[in-house]
Amino acid sequence: IVDSLVKETGKSRESVAKHVMVIEDRPGLYFGRSDDNQKYYPILVMIKSTPFIDKEVTMVKEKAEANQAEITMLADNYVPAPFNKLFNNDSSVYGEYFSTTVASNPTIPTDDSPFYFAREQIPKQMIILLVTVMAISGLLSALLIYHARKTRVKFDSRSSFHVLFAIFIGVGFMILEVTFIQKFLLLLGTPILALTVILFTILLSSGIGSYISGRIFSTRPHGAVLTSIPILAGIIIIYFLYLQDIIESTISMELQYRIALTFGLLFPAGFLMGFQFPSLIKMASLIALQNNKNKVVVQYDNYRGGSKNNNNTTLLWGTNIVASVVGTVLAALLAMIIGFNGNLLIGLCMYLGAGMCALFSIYYMMKNNRTTVSIDGNL
Structure with a gap:
């Protein structure tokens, strides 16, 4: 004040x-x-x-x-x-x-950690909520494992990277989304308006990103991930360094301009976040990688007529949902400890972890198929 x-x-x-x-x-x-x-x-x-x-x-x-x-x-x-x-x-x-x-007084409220009624850094209610969510998530995970075994889903080292990828993007997406809602609440003024504008922007941009990634990288899912995540990381770093200053300098603008600014600032991040899950499904479905007369040939389990043993789509969907639920609680809990600016860095680390999983996944496939793929190939 x-x-x-x-x-x-x-x-x-x-x-x-x-x-x-x-x-x-x-x-x-x-x-x-x-x-x-x-x-x-x-x-x-x-x-x-x-x-x-x-x-x-x-x-x-x-x-x-x-x-x-x-x-x-x-x-x-x-x-x-x-x-x-x-x-x-x-x-x-x-x-x-x-x-x-x-x-x-580490609980002193600030724009970065606006928990006015928290009398301790981590309230007991948050711990109870986290334990409850983890227990439910554990139960859901057990059901997913049971389903995978019952349907005899093939699970190898490459599949473990795909599961980790689903966890990373699930937690990362929700941490960033919750952080964006809080950050842009300062700019938009009311929780309802902030929630409406940000959810609309994130859902629209990520949906467009999912569609575009499928069109541009239809046979190169690893390429979609390895192209989008470095750009997304750069955008998050820009948010970390300059977003608060941008909000403070534009907070007196007319409402329609603040809404447009919010849309413009969030759309690129949401667009690139939308690349990840469709690419993961295609990476998980990739079953063959061959050089045929200097041309990379890929096959997907989805397009084969018979076996479904290599298709981990259900497992990955479920894992991503469970991770998203946990990520929502972690976003609030971490904000109480390191602030919402710190959450941006946590979200960044989650997506970088997903990128590393994609690298290890393609390395494992290339190694098993004994195939050498040039950097300018189709992956």
Whole structure:
């Protein structure tokens, strides 16, 4: 609040103190009660575009005292320690206060970790939720394994890379999606609007990406992965470095422009994220790789008339869904620990892991088929 006032008014830190009053909101709603005799009241922060006058300050003070509300700040009339350091023109004093506060209270809410009501870094509710989700995911995984054995799905070393690929992109996709929703909530203003715009953009762009990858890389699924993931990694790094600055510099734009900006920023990432799963299905279906007169020939299990033993589509779909569910919970949990900016890096690592799985998969197939494929070949 202090930084925003300084930036918007162009005044010094000492001067903007006249624009702020902070009191306990009694007898307002209370929350976080641990027993019948303990109440936690919200904090009411009042900000005015012009300085509060003495009459207004006196009125607020009298009402607060009448309701036994704790007074934190009354404009520049009353600014107790340590909050007085926030309104000190000496930047070193302000920096010392901020760094000390963050170090002593890792749960302090910020735009990067806006968990206002978390009284501990990892609340017990989140641990219970994670354990519950992991238990359900374990049960679903057991059903997938049972189905794979019952249908006699062929499972070899290459298949293990495909399963890992499905896990990586499932967790990575959800971590990035949840992070995008939170990040662009600052730009779009309301959770409903942010959820609507971001889900629309991600689903549309990933759907288009899935279609385009099938058209361009119809016989080169590994090529689709190894082309798209490095570009996606670059985009995520740009988000990590510059997204917050972009949001802060455009937050005052008209709503329609902010929606268009959100769409434009997210579409490239969603487009490339859409490449991955269709490519995985084709990689899993790839059963032959041969050089025929210097031409690479590929065959897919899907197109053979008989056996389905090499087709792990059901297993991969199920694995990806389970990983996505776990990824949703992990996104919130990790944000409490490392922040949503950190989540961007976790999502990046997930997709890089998927890329490594694709490399090992094609290496394993080339080794088993004793086939040499040039870099400019069809893979």
